[in-house]
Each structure stands twice: as C-alpha cells, then as structure tokens.
Amino acid sequence: MQYLSLPFISTGIASLAVGAILSLTGRNPRPIAISSAFMSLLCFLLATCEVGVAGHGRLFDPLLPFFDADGLDAVPMAFYAALTAIFVTLAPKRDASGKALAGMLIVSAATQIAYAGSNLAVLVAGWWLTSVPFVLGMFGKHPGQKYANGILITSCAALTAAIFVLHTTQLEDLSHTTMLAFGLIIFAVILRKGVFPLHGWMVSAFEHGPLLPTALLFNGHLGALLIARSEAIALPQTAKHALDILGLVALATALITSVRGLVEKKPRRLLAYLCLSQASFILVGLATANAEGITGALIHWLVVSTASAGLICIVRVLEVRVSVIEDPSGHLGLATKTPRLATFFLVCGLALIGLPGTLGYCAEDLLFHGALENHPWVGLCLPVATAFNAINLMRLFSILFLGVLPKHVIDIPDALPRERWPLTACVVFLIFGGLLPSTIIGWRSEAAQDIEKALGVPVRKPHH
C-alpha cells in the first residue's frame, strides 16, 4: 500500500467539518466558512498533485487509511473543494447565515468522504451524509421538500441495500442476488442524479429549493462516481448490459429534459433542464465502454461542474438583486446594468453546450465519437440534445439579460469583487482548458484507461 506524504484527505475533510461546526456556532460565519473551504481546497490540491506525481495506483491517507486518492477521484476532489470555496465566497448575504453555510460545508465534507472512500461502505456513508443537511432543513423549508427528501433517502437506502447484498456474494457470481445488487445500484443512481423518469425532483429542487446548496448536491455527481467505480471493478457481463440500459435511460433524460426546456419560461426551471440534460451526458459517456467516450465523460464531468456552478451562481446573485426574476413576465434586459455578469453567464453557458474554443467542445467531441463507435444511435441522438440545450441556453440568456430593462430596476451593481473573481476562475478554466485540452485530458486519462481495461475493450484501427 502506498501512502500520501501527509494526511491531506483527512485534514481536508476535517477542515470542512470543523468549519461547519464553527460556522454554526460562531458570530461571523462567512470568514470561517471561507477559511475552511480554502484550507480544504489546499489539502485536496496537494493530494491531487501527489497522485499525479505518483502516476498510477492509489495513495492512501496515512491517518485514516479508509480514505484514498486515485486517478478517478483525485481531480474531482480538488474540483469539488474549489466549487465549495466558490459557493461560500460568492453566496449572497441572505444565503450566508451560519446554518446555511454549515449545511453547505457538511454537504461538501460528505461528498469528499464519498469520493475518497477506499471501499463502497465509506462511499455509502458519504452518500447518506450528503442528504443530512437537506433532511434536517438546514437551508430552510421550501415547497416540494418532502418529495426531494423522500427521493434522497430512498436513494441512500437502495445503495445501502446493494452494498449489503454485494458483501454477502462474490462479484464473479452471476446469481440473481448479484444482479439484484447491481439493479439497486443503478436505481440509486437514477434517483440521485435525477435520471428519467425520476428527474422531476431535481427540477423541483432547483425551482423551489435553496439554489446554491442544491447546486452543490447536484455537482457532486456521486451517481457518475459510483458508475465509474462499478465499471473499474470488472463487472460481470450481465451487469454491463445493465449499464447499457442505464446509458440509454441517461440518453432519454438528456433528450427529454432538453425538449422540456423549450416551453419553460422560469429561469430556475430552465436552468434545471439545461444542467440535468448536460449532466446526463456523463452517464451516457461512461456507458459507451471505450476510451474516447469515457475520457469525454470524465472531462464533461469537470465542465458541467464548473459551467453549471457559474450559471447557478449568476442566477442566484441576480435573484437577490432583482426580485421579479423568479417568474418574469418578459425579458429583463439586465445586460445593460450587469454586462460582466452577462458575459460570465454566456461564456459558462456556451462552454456547457460545447462551443469550440472551450473545454466543453473537446469533452463533447470525445463523447460523441465514443458513443458513435459503440452505440451509433446514441451517438446520433446526443447532438440533437445539445442543439436543443443550446436553444434553451440562449432563451435563458435572453430572458435574463436582453430586452427592455423593467422600470423598477433603477440601479443594481454589476459583479461585485467577491463574485467577479470566482466567476473569472470558472471562465479562465473553461477557456484555457479548451485552448490547451491535452493537459486536462492528461489528468483524466489514467482513470479512463483503468475503466476501459476493466471493461475489456478490443483495440481498434487508429483514425484522424
């Protein structure tokens, strides 16, 4: 067993946990939350660097050896820590109460536990913990909360049952019990990621729920992590068919949510459809079972996290400035007053839908090629969903930023410094990642190769 030079993972998680407790009890919660988020970011960055330097294999935490970092989870861990830092820094005052910030830090710590877990039991513990702040109502009460909580708990229960079944049987065993376990895993993923036909709760959570914590929950992509982990442990053949079905269901989600967005006018719901549709591509890519598709999916994971975080943050800060945004009767024309926020929004959105020159383009190019190689119909349908999503994005952009400025919006500030710098970081990553994608691909190639090897993909003819 190889170890990290220092207990970066446990320190990072502990930093978030301590930050949560202090935010809950302290008088000035935001500086505490920001400090703990940046501390954890530093720890996870160092862990990621060590994994990168080590090359192949897992590096265990010397203090708590049931945490580890490898090619698959190291980069998402650092990313997720960065997202947490962005959210707690950028959160408007009304979302930055001690309880809410503590809740966000708990969600973050729990997600990191799920990422870093060296076995499925730790992953399940993290999976459960992410739901706790929502179930306890740390972000306040909102319509549809019971439904969302029900889905989250069912998902946790399904995964727990799956792990229990898996521990009682051997992986190579093709018995009905093993298949039941994989079925439960897939069910848990469908629930958690808001995959069709159970995508409604996520849309409702975006619309009525606390936007930033929901975004944090959504951007954990624990469903994708679980599928990637399941693929990497050499599934039995029948389970691979189950993954194919999951890929098709994810494709249906991508298409259906993109079509649903076409008749939606409320910004939050439109945003939910857009994010859900694009996030479904990750599962589709992981189900393609070839290097291009899997690498594309793993990069798209980073793109969705960054771009959707940017979009969601902008919508939230605009909501705080302009109250009518939740259900606008027409165009809001906010670009006149907030040109920088409009630019950030456009760049993040275009990266999400894969405009050339952004990282989203490279991710989608790989994903489409990979999908077409093994599942031609999937490969042909994905661009359709992207086209609809692009239309949805421009509709959302035009509702928020174009048109005539309402008379009551007299003077609102453009991006404040605490908003500008986190959003600049997102935009810089998306653009420079798109101009020099090889570096980002390098971060994810090891994980993609591992998954591909586990799936036993035959070698194909090279092409340009």
Added chain:
Amino acid sequence: MSPQTLLPILIAIPGLLFLGFSFIWLVGIHVPERAISSLTKAVYALLTILSAMIGWKMWQGGIASVRVSMGDWFTVADYGFPISLLIDRLSFPLVCITVILAGVVGSFSVRYLHRDPGFYRFFLLLHLFTFGALLVFTADSLDLLIAGWEIVGITSVLLIGFFQYRPDPVRNALRVFGTYRIADLFMLLAVFLAHHWFHTASWGGMFTGDWPGHSNNLDGSAAAVIAVLLVFAASGKSSQGPFCGWLPRAMEGPTPSSAVFYGAISVHAGAYLLLRVEPLIHDSKAATGMVIFIGLTTAFLGTLVHRTCADAKTSLAYASQTQLGLIFAEIGFGWTTFAVIHMVSHAVLRTLQFLRSPSMLRDYNRVHSAAGGKINPTGGYYESLLPLPVQVWLYRFALGRGFYDAILDRFIVAPVKGLARLLAIFEPKVTIKTAAETVKKQAS
C-alpha cells in the same frame, strides 16, 4: 517567410486580438474609441499584407496548395483531433475578401457606431468573427471547419441582438440561433458519420488532388448520406431551402454587421463548403439534385419577395438570398470556377450596397437630380406577361414571404412544443401554499 509560417500567424492575429480585448474589458480597463479604431485598422492592414504575401509566394513558387500541419489539438487512445490548415485556389480568394471586407467594415463602423454603448462589444465580436471565418476557409478538415463555423454562428447571433434594449432584435436573434443550431446538427452528424464510416474527416483523406480537379475517395451510400447532410448544413449557413427564413430576420443587427455577415462572408460559407466537397456531392445524384433544387427554388422565392419588400435592408437580404441560390445551382451544375467568381463579386457588391443602405434615399435623390428628375422604372416587364390572376397570386405569395414562417410554426415549432408540454406528465406538480393558506391550516 514561407506561406507555412504566414498562414497560422494570419489566423491567430484576430483571435489574439479578441482575447486581449476581452481580458482588458474584464479587468475593467477603459479603452478609448480612438485606440480601438487605430488598432483595428492597423491589424486589418497587416492581415491584408499577410494575405498578399501568401498569395505572392504561392504564385511565385507555382504552388497550388499549402498545407500546414500543427499536430493534434488533443488525442485520446487512437483518436486525434488534427489541427491542419490548407490554403489553395479556393480558400485564397475567400481569405482575401474576409480580411479586406472585415477591415473595410471595421473602418466604416468607427464612424457609424461612434459613441454607441456597444462600440467596444461590436469590435470584440468583429475580431472573433474574422478569426472564425478564417478558420472556416483555411481548415483542412471538417473537424476544424466546424469549430470556425460555430464561432461565426454565435458571433452572428450576438450581433443580431446587438440592440438588446429592443424586443425585435432579441426575438429574431433567438430565432436565427435556433435555425443555426438545427442546421449545424446536420454538419455535426456528417462529421461524426465520416469518422465512423471512413475513419477520416480531413480533406486529404476524403479527396485526392488539389482543388478544383480533386477527386472523391469516399464511395457508396454512406458517402451519399454524408453529402446530403453537408448540403443541408450548407443550406443553413447560406439561408437556402428549408432554412431560408432567417436571413431577413438577421437584418435587425447594425448595418456594418449585416454587410460583413449577410452580404459578404458568413452567408458564403455554405457555398464554400459545397465547393470544397463538390466531388462528394457530384458522386451522389440525390445530393446534386438537392443542391440544384434548393438553389433554384430559393432564388425564385428570393427574387419574388425582394420585389415586395418595403425596407432597404430586407430587400437586400432577399437579393442576397437570390444570388446565393444561383451560386448553389452553379455548384450543382459543376460550374465551380464560375461559382467562385460569382461569390467573390457578389460579396464585394453586396457589402457596398449594405454599407450604402442607410444613405440610400439620399443617393436616390442625387441620381434623380442628376438625371434631370426623370428615372425610368426598371423591371416589371416580365411580370406583365403573366395572366393577371397569376400576378395577383404571386404578389400575395411574395407579400407573405412564401408563408415560410407560418408553415414552420404550424408544422415544426407547434408539434415540438406540444411534445414538450406532454412530457410534463413525468414531473410531479409541487403546489405552493400561500401564507394565507398556511395560517388557515395552522388555525384549523
């Protein structure tokens, strides 16, 4: 310097200018109009000189085409995205008119948009557009072409919605964007299928020899499918056939952008694509027939509607559409050199007309005075040969712009929206209790 060195520099300059301007704006530095105009003029003069140097070197060395391979943008396993540029007898004239006309339009816009709140934004988008257009015309593969293609598309849409404080430009920009995305879908499918079936999407892999005498390497029905998809993609960019409705809507943008996009460069990108893949199209009877049919029907519709338009820019848009239809037909008939000449001359003439359109009434009065107050009306002769009921019917048809929007809304937009509403059955309805309801419940 050799053309191999000059070509990447030529393309990179407007891209770097865009990135530089964007960064300056994001950090909050104010750039005066004078600095922007001086820099723009200097850069486009430099680009023109670079283009001329490339042309001179090629002519002097008797080189028909120059390929610049810069390796792969990214690679994964056995798939790589090549960055390779090509300049030949087809792309050279288009590169030249791009840099010259974009420079002319940039220079014109300095006065036209003086003190406009969107002055900086316009120039930012103009540089991005030039970069995208140069990438389209010099791409050595469909993969790279589509990158430029989409950049041109998004800048076009952002310029249509340039006057964002008016509802019509916003609505029309959205409509144009939707049309672009649907048309680009055909392009994406063509690229992916080319990779899937033939393991190549580069011009070198798809064709043998230099333009215009190059021959097709792809065969079979798969090649025909790709050809048909590319015809649709080209139709979308050039506002032809089923996508002919967007060009008049695009006239909402500022006049200089209309000139450079819809008179000069952007709309000709579709025709350029057809010329580039011309052997592939001619090997498929379906694709050839489609190009000719789409071109001629659009030209007919365009010329009819053009005659009934009340405003100058819309009239010019339909006139452009007519000429592009004819260029499509010429490509379908195999008159490729003629089509290139037609494209270049049309681009130059139309840019001039668009740029003069704000002062058209003044021009007309001057010509009217110079002619001694008498100008004989032109046209109207061939129409008079038709029976009166046919004339009336055609007039109504032209006045309704071929009822294109009504047909599109009835048979495409409405069913898709209906399906979208139907899909709501999978989403539970969350009822929001009002404060009064909550109080009532607590009281009970």
